[in-house]
Amino acid sequence: MRAFEARNAHFDTLVNTPDLRWLGQNTNHAKAHPAVIEAIVRCARDEEFHVYAPPAGFEALRAGIVADFGLEGQAALVSDGAIASLYHVCHALLGPGDELVTTDPTWNWPMAFARSVGAGVRQVPIYGPEYGYRLDPARLADAMRPNTKVVYLVDPNNPLGTACTADEIAEIVEIVRRSGAYLIHDCTYRHFAHEHHLAAKLEPERTVTIYSFSKWLGLAGLRVGAVIAHPDMVERLAGAPPNNLGSSLLAQRAAMAGLAIKDEWFPAVLADQRGNQALIKAAADRIPGLVMPVYPSNGNFIVLECDALGLRPEALVAAYAEHRIMIRQGAYHTPTFGDRFVKVSVSVPRAWVEEFVDLLPAMIERARGMNADVKLF
Numbered sequence: 001m002r003a004f005e006a007r008n009a010h011f012d013t014l015v016n017t018p019d020l021r022w023l024g025q026n027t028n029h030a031k032a033h034p035a036v037i038e039a040i041v042r043c044a045r046d047e048e049f050h051v052y053a054p055p056a057g058f059e060a061l062r063a064g065i066v067a068d069f070g071l072e073g074q075a076a077l078v079s080d081g082a083i084a085s086l087y088h089v090c091h092a093l094l095g096p097g098d099e100l101v102t103t104d105p106t107w108n109w110p111m112a113f114a115r116s117v118g119a120g121v122r123q124v125p126i127y128g129p130e131y132g133y134r135l136d137p138a139r140l141a142d143a144m145r146p147n148t149k150v151v152y153l154v155d156p157n158n159p160l161g162t163a164c165t166a167d168e169i170a171e172i173v174e175i176v177r178r179s180g181a182y183l184i185h186d187c188t189y190r191h192f193a194h195e196h197h198l199a200a201k202l203e204p205e206r207t208v209t210i211y212s213f214s215k216w217l218g219l220a221g222l223r224v225g226a227v228i229a230h231p232d233m234v235e236r237l238a239g240a241p242p243n244n245l246g247s248s249l250l251a252q253r254a255a256m257a258g259l260a261i262k263d264e265w266f267p268a269v270l271a272d273q274r275g276n277q278a279l280i281k282a283a284a285d286r287i288p289g290l291v292m293p294v295y296p297s298n299g300n301f302i303v304l305e306c307d308a309l310g311l312r313p314e315a316l317v318a319a320y321a322e323h324r325i326m327i328r329q330g331a332y333h334t335p336t337f338g339d340r341f342v343k344v345s346v347s348v349p350r351a352w353v354e355e356f357v358d359l360l361p362a363m364i365e366r367a368r369g370m371n372a373d374v375k376l377f
């Protein structure tokens with residue numbers, strides 16, 4: 001079996017497992033607002049899907065995305081999820097011999113996109129107390145080279161949950177501006193942050209901002225996101241987009257309905273996931289050696305360090321999998337630091353987190369006894 005088939009079969013099994021508790025992919029399992037369901041049902045019932053959506057996205061959705069981030073003057077290009085925007089922007093801005101600079105850990109797919117067009121990748125380690133689990137702009141400056149074309153900043157960082165301060169963003173923007181590179185500011189998790197600062201406000205021309213509906217609105221399976229950038233940049237990106245026949249009409253209807261109910265619906269979702277973080281923090285504090293290095297997290301997920309317990313993250317993941325609970329091994333994000341931690345997503349029902357927490361001592365014992373090599377993705 002080829003690698004992609006093994007990976008796909010793994011996810012196919014997960015998606016087809018009834019009652020799986022999804023604590024591994026930062027998806028949002030909060031009950032959807034009735035208006036969002038109604039938009040989806042109406043689109044299906046009226047068979048609106050026979051036509052293509054507008055190539056750059058519904059005008060109302062494009063305006064709603066720009067307004068949600070307060071980036072007036074910028075333009076949005078709707079895509080099949082944030083990942084499609086990242087793919088498109090990496091292909092547009094990078095070529096053979098160029099370099100993409102990002103953190104370690106980061107979100108890996110843009111590195112794969114960069115490499116696929118012949119660009120190199122340079123990572124600045126940020127994992128560990130010595131770095132405060134965050135990117136010191138001075139270390140970014142050291143990593144810049146004459147051929148650095150793109151800085152890819154996941155902020156809030158997935159998996160760490162740290163977010164850049166206003167001063168850090170200002171410095172990062174200055175470094176990017178000086179070098180003539182572009183900043184891809186991946187703000188997929190912005191809505192969960194305690195405080196968040198948009199680089200595009202300081203540097204609207206060289207910043208490309210990435211937006212997702214998968215996390216805050218919980219539409220991961222519908223595939224809708226966007227890139228927000230200077231209108232000239234969007235003009236360039238709109239010249240050869242992967243989805244020139246429009247992104248899913250049904251997903252866009254759901255996203256527009258979501259933006260309309262956001263202020264009423266999202267605060268409770270946010271409070272719930274923060275409450276879930278607190279439950280896990282309390283449970284971790286009761287187990288000597290188990291550490292939650294970033295708390296509170298600015299994402300809808302947290303990191304648990306299990307290396308001091310002598311545990312392999314993969315073993316802990318496999319132990320929970322026996323209980324139909326999916327958490328993520330650190331190696332998914334980083335080969336360098338991946339043996340130190342697991343990631344747990346918390347925008348999920350309280351009962352799932354309670355189950356996770358109640359099982360924690362037993363799962364640690366179970367993982368200690370597990371030496372079998374499990375294939376994880």
Ligand SMILES: Cc1ncc(COP(=O)(O)O)c(C=O)c1O
Binds near residue numbers: 082213
């Ligand atoms: C940092 C980051 N960017 C982008 C994505 C992809 O988002 P979407 O589902 O909108 O494609 C993810 C998904 O986990 C992510 O973690």
